[in-house]
Amino acid sequence: MNDQDARQAVGAAIGKVAPDVEPEDLEGGARLRQDLELDSLDFLRLVQVIAETTGVDIPEADYPAVATVDGLVTYVAGHG
Amino acid sequence: MADFRMPSLGADMEHGKVVEWLVKPGDYVHKGDLVAAVDTDKTVMDIESFQEGVVAEFLVDIGDTVDVGTPIARITATPAELPPSQPQPPAPPLTSGTLSPDARSPLATEAPTPAHLGAEGGHAEPSAKISPPVRHLAHTLGVDVGRISGSGDDGEVTRDDVERAAEASGAGERHVEARATEVPSPPAEARRVRSSPLARRLAAELGVDLSGLAGTGPGGAVTEEDVLSGVPPKKPQTDEAAEAPPSDAHTPEPGVPLEEAPKRQRPTAVGGKAESLRQAIGALMSRSKKEIPHYYLSTTLDLAAAMAWMQAANQQRPVSSRLVPSALLLKATALAAKEVPDMNGFFTKGAFQPSSGVHLGVAVALRHGGLVAPALHDADTLTLDELMDQLRDLVGRARAGRLQRAEMADPTITVTNLGDLGVESVYGVIYPPQVAMVGFGKVLEQPWAHNGMLGIRHAATATLSADHRVSDGLRGGRFLARIDELLQAPENL
Numbered sequence: 017m018n019d020q021d022a023r024q025a026v027g028a029a030i031g032k033v034a035p036d037v038e039p040e041d042l043e044g045g046a047r048l049r050q051d052l053e054l055d056s057l058d059f060l061r062l063v064q065v066i067a068e069t070t071g072v073d074i075p076e077a078d079y080p081a082v083a084t085v086d087g088l089v090t091y092v093a094g095h096g
Numbered sequence: 097m098a099d100f101r102m103p104s105l106g107a108d109m110e111h112g113k114v115v116e117w118l119v120k121p122g123d124y125v126h127k128g129d130l131v132a133a134v135d136t137d138k139t140v141m142d143i144e145s146f147q148e149g150v151v152a153e154f155l156v157d158i159g160d161t162v163d164v165g166t167p168i169a170r171i172t173a174t175p176a177e178l179p180p181s182q183p184q185p186p187a188p189p190l191t192s193g194t195l196s197p198d199a200r201s202p203l204a205t206e207a208p209t210p211a212h213l214g215a216e217g218g219h220a221e222p223s224a225k226i227s228p229p230v231r232h233l234a235h236t237l238g239v240d241v242g243r244i245s246g247s248g249d250d251g252e253v254t255r256d257d258v259e260r261a262a263e264a265s266g267a268g269e270r271h272v273e274a275r276a277t278e279v280p281s282p283p284a285e286a287r288r289v290r291s292s293p294l295a296r297r298l299a300a301e302l303g304v305d306l307s308g309l310a311g312t313g314p315g316g317a318v319t320e321e322d323v324l325s326g327v328p329p330k331k332p333q334t335d336e337a338a339e340a341p342p343s344d345a346h347t348p349e350p351g352v353p354l355e356e357a358p359k360r361q362r363p364t365a366v367g368g369k370a371e372s373l374r375q376a377i378g379a380l381m382s383r384s385k386k387e388i389p390h391y392y393l394s395t396t397l398d399l400a401a402a403m404a405w406m407q408a409a410n411q412q413r414p415v416s417s418r419l420v421p422s423a424l425l426l427k428a429t430a431l432a433a434k435e436v437p438d439m440n441g442f443f444t445k446g447a448f449q450p451s452s453g454v455h456l457g458v459a460v461a462l463r464h465g466g467l468v469a470p471a472l473h474d475a476d477t478l479t480l481d482e483l484m485d486q487l488r489d490l491v492g493r494a495r496a497g498r499l500q501r502a503e504m505a506d507p508t509i510t511v512t513n514l515g516d517l518g519v520e521s522v523y524g525v526i527y528p529p530q531v532a533m534v535g536f537g538k539v540l541e542q543p544w545a546h547n548g549m550l551g552i553r554h555a556a557t558a559t560l561s562a563d564h565r566v567s568d569g570l571r572g573g574r575f576l577a578r579i580d581e582l583l584q585a586p587e588n589l
Contacts, residue, residue, distance in 0.1 A: 036463040055461070055516045056420040057491050064415045076410045076418065 017096030099167035457507025
């Protein structure tokens with residue numbers, strides 16, 4: 017999956033989990049927990065939505081790598 | 097005949113807005129069936145019936161905001177069980193397919209939600225042939241028309257039939273007596289009075305007999321103003337107001353002073369949901385801090401075993417059934433609360449009532465600000481997977497604003513898990529009438545001395561805010577220590 021598709025998939029997934037997050041909040045450096053205020057259940061749901069829409073399953077051990085929007089995009093692009 | 101009243105959906109709830117009826121007049125409801133969706137300052141909740149019977153009529157319109165304890169619908173017991181009733185505002189007769197269009201039309205204008213009634217005649221009670229006024233008379237007299245064989249044309253049930261049946265059962269007599277003592281000039285039979293739902297509700301609350309009023313509304317309908325002008329200067333009705341809300345032991349002070357009645361059309365959600373929620377939280381927390389002598393304890397939980405177990409378990413699982421640390425913390429809290437009953441229950445009327453079930457309130461931060469703390473019922477009996485599923489469901493619905501009454505009203509102890517978003521420790525404010533609040537901080541890797549060695553372990557700070565009227569620090573400390581112990585054997589949670 018290329019970077020652009022991945023970014024789109026990530027944006028859509030975040031929008032689904034946290035509908036109140038505005039697209040302009042989705043800067044690359046935004047941290048999912050601290051900046052977008054996703055709690056652990058939201059985050060789990062995000063991982064689930066990503067798996068459903070892109071087929072990329074993020075194991076728990078890789079959670080630290082996907083703590084930011086860019087991190088998640090890179091991960092999805094690299095594994096999809 | 098029973099009024100279905102706006103229930104209290106939490107100690108801080110003062111009023112609610114009916115946003116949807118989940119039943120319609122004529123429906124048979126069992127105890128526990130969902131009746132309406134109610135918007136509180138916090139969220140939209142589905143509320144259930146506390147009694148069994150037939151929905152006779154709605155007393156409020158969609159969109160009306162009313163105080164807790166206000167009758168919002170009438171639910172009639174099955175006719176045979178009907179006690180002699182005092183004159184009630186007219187219940188819309190159960191419409192059925194046998195009614196001719198012109199017989200229905202005047203009624204349809206009175207039915208609060210004709211849309212719900214229309215075309216659904218199939219749900220009405222089995223249709224003995226009967227005209228609406230006679231049906232209403234039967235209803236008022238507590239006569240089951242289904243058991244009368246009609247003597248009119250085509251077996252139609254007539255007024256005489258109904259009156260005979262009522263006399264036979266004695267219900268009619270008692271009914272007339274009851275009326276005679278209470279109403280100065282009782283009409284011989286219940287007279288239908290055109291009136292708006294609001295007027296009927298006010299009348300029911302204020303003890304005004306609608307049939308004694310001259311209506312000034314369209315078609316002579318009795319309006320809200322007519323009802324208010326018909327209020328006797330001195331109302332002997334306080335006892336009725338005082339018996340207001342449903343029977344939950346922990347509902348807030350029931351009596352809605354009558355003087356406030358006209359005010360009840362309060363503007364809904366002043367300044368938006370977030371602000372009214374903020375006000376509700378502020379009021380409740382002020383009350384808590386004023387009434388509850390809090391004491392606070394804190395301990396550090398060793399989560400090495402719990403996190404190792406969870407991570408190993410999650411590796412075997414698809415993402416849809418993975419666990420989060422909160423699930424383990426919640427389960428351990430529920431088990432500990434079961435063992436230390438002084439933490440689990442309600443303090444009402446000057447005494448503590450421990451609860452046999454552990455209904456674990458989970459504080460859920462809402463995205464637009466504020467929080468709600470709905471309950472995971474019998475959390476101590478759930479497996480971790482069940483608890484996790486319910487937690488996802490509950491949090492999802494809390495955020496979407498769709499909780500059920502029981503979930504909001506009956507947590508017996510609450511957990512706040514603010515650590516999930518980063519803080520190391522959180523000292524909660526107890527939700528009255530509960531007596532304890534547990535707070536979990538962030539799960540962190542920390543240096544940990546063990547057996548003379550320094551290592552790194554996952555740990556989190558657990559805090560307890562508890563009610564000194566019920567327990568002391570020693571007991572509270574035991575409760576926190578028990579949570580820690582339970583987390584050392586996560587496979588048994």
